[in-house]
Amino acid sequence: MLQHKKIILGVCGSIAAYKAALLTRLLIKSEADVQVIMTPAASDFITPLTLATLSKRPALSKFVRDAQGSWNNHVELGLWADALVIAPLSAHTLAKMAHGQCDTLLLATYLSARCPVFVAPAMDLDMYAHPTTVENLARLRSFGNRVLDAEQGELASGLHGTGRMAEPEHIVAALEAFFAPTRKRLAGKKALVTAGPTFEAIDPVRFIGNHSTGKMGYALAEALRDEGADVTLLSGPTHLPDPAGIQTRRVQTAQEMFDAAQAPFAEADLAVFAAAVADYTPREVATQKIKKTDDDLFIPLKRTPDIAQELGKRKRPGQLTVGFALETHDEEHHALGKLTRKNLDWIVLNSLNDPGAGFGHDTNKVTLHGRNGEVRQFALKSKVEVARDLVDTMVASLRTLPQHKELSANE
Template sequence: MASGKRVLLIVGGGIAAYKALELVRLLRKRGVAVRAVLTKAGAEFVTPLSLSALTEDKVYTHLFSLTDEAEMGHIQLSRSADLIVVAPATADLLAKMRAGLANDLASTLLLATDTDVLAAPAMNVRMWSHAATVENVKALKERGIAFIGPDEGDMACGEYGPGRMAEPEAIAEAVMARLDPAARPLAGKRAIVTSGPTHEPIDPVRYIANRSSGKQGHAIAAALAAAGAEVTLVTGPTREPDPAGVTVKHIETAREMLAGVEAALPADIAVFAAAVADWRVAEEAGQKLKKDGSGQIPSLSMTENPDILKTVSGLGGTRPSLVVGFAAETEMVVAHATEKRARKGCDWILANDVSPATGTFGGEANTIHLITGAGSEDWPKLTKKEVAEKLATRIVEHFSA
């Protein structure tokens, strides 16, 4: 349990600063003490009074304050916490962290500490994708700074894309996981999960797809994140909400999914739960195909999509140490899945019966047969969330062994 732990919350300047207030409430509700540092820019969006009321503690704003230095030096302020959370972590704050600047209280605290740091970025989509920010984040991750988000969605500036600060509930869960290491057996592991269907365009208005809902893949991503893994979810079109604490890449086609997976490498774990279309139209029509009144049906020439599971299973130095595939079958489930595991070269296969009578596609339950090198293991009928949790437990056991 993380009760009795203390978090130092650094609130940067951005419209997402309002979410810091809800984050404080959620952490206090979980028994975590919160002390806040409010940057000059952050004070343009939330007030010291509101943070003080929620933290029930003094809010620190200035580097040079004789009273504060007498009561608690800025170095001690950072070291008195079990975790430092930067939310929102603006582009400016990330740049200061990377460069080691110390020209205000927040940046000085971050430079003077050896405490674990969790950053929740928030900025315009173009700022997030700028080469400078990309390099800053990469360098900070290499130094051990943890990140949650950003999420993808509508921005306050009117644009759409990655850059929204993760929701307070997701940040709170990430904080609790870091404060209780025993609850994070996959901490330090990177995982890739694919989910949902792919849509292969025929023309600008039609596509080839399947009935996958994405429920199982999304549940697996959430379960691995809850176990402490750094998860990238590459998902086709689905109505499922993005899981909290997971980096999500939305794609449409099989080729885009493969590119998304390759971009997320290297990883320790890869779980391919997506129902990827096996074929696509060889030549997508540039305009909508029209009936011409002759009664003749247009002929579609098909070509094979990339085999993502086989491709990743066959990688050399960047192959994840554990590659898990899914086999959605309608007959001879275990036999076909066993053959598929050998043919694809993956480590495990989760086989399930998706014939119409089972209601697996779009439903809440799944009946799994886990195929490994040691044989077949039959799981009872479980909800997709329970399947995800059981798989996460097996993955933890695999790496523990």
């Protein structure tokens, strides 16, 4: 499965760095192309010569290669790789990755990489269990990185517990499983996802908006893409980059999002309405900045199109639709009302009363309500993990529809 795969092996300063030699050997034996990048501290535990000999490439650790000024281009390295594997991952480098620090070639390559990232932490048991380590690993997972959990055994300190780097054979097995050719469950299906807020202009300076960051919708679009769906993402204003492999269209207002959704919804096998669309917009937009006066200001508002509800009226047999309800009170009552009113198959309920849920967080806690009365509750998870749970539900729902019977036949 790894033949001709281009693997960057990142090695950090840890006593477990000696295992990088065996891992390199196993990857080469699997006919992968291996490029080792070491942190400066890693050479205190294993020599660059050893890893260069085994990988058949120079082991890199510095930006500048020689006195003539030639350099190791971290951007090219990040684009070259099919996978970046950091094993062992030290607590020090983990903390830097979790917070975007970039003072080594390995970290710069990590921030430049567009490929899947696997990390295998290695540290003493108390370090591994420390709340900051747990939080940093959770942050890495929320970014979409894959954590190969530390294993149990005797540690360098003499203690016995969890903290050992995953065995090289286990890391190679995880890579082989990831690259194994399988038919993706939504191959051939088309999906529409809306995400982010809408901004409704008051004048050239001000607008009506909300705190949505788009993270949940983007995670759903990427999870659908990863299952083989042809995804169209309609995004309100966010700071998130366009996801790779997804047709992304940026809009500003509710009306623009509604107009942009018409054509892709007509072709979609499934549609996920995750955007936090403004319910009201100014009846008239001032052409000049409204100046402050001593009087109160009243701005007449009008309703915006309810995108999920309007498109729900055009829903065809075999088409699956999923909506979101972010509530602050009477949560279930309001969510079930939307489920019926908008002709949805599922409504995803999250409450601002749940810590870690809602806008701005990398985590979410959701309850799924189905039109058939089914209820599925999920614990607080990263939005990436929540997205995968929701996609699993969508796939299972599509399987029950005659129009998508090939989903079961191809499992």
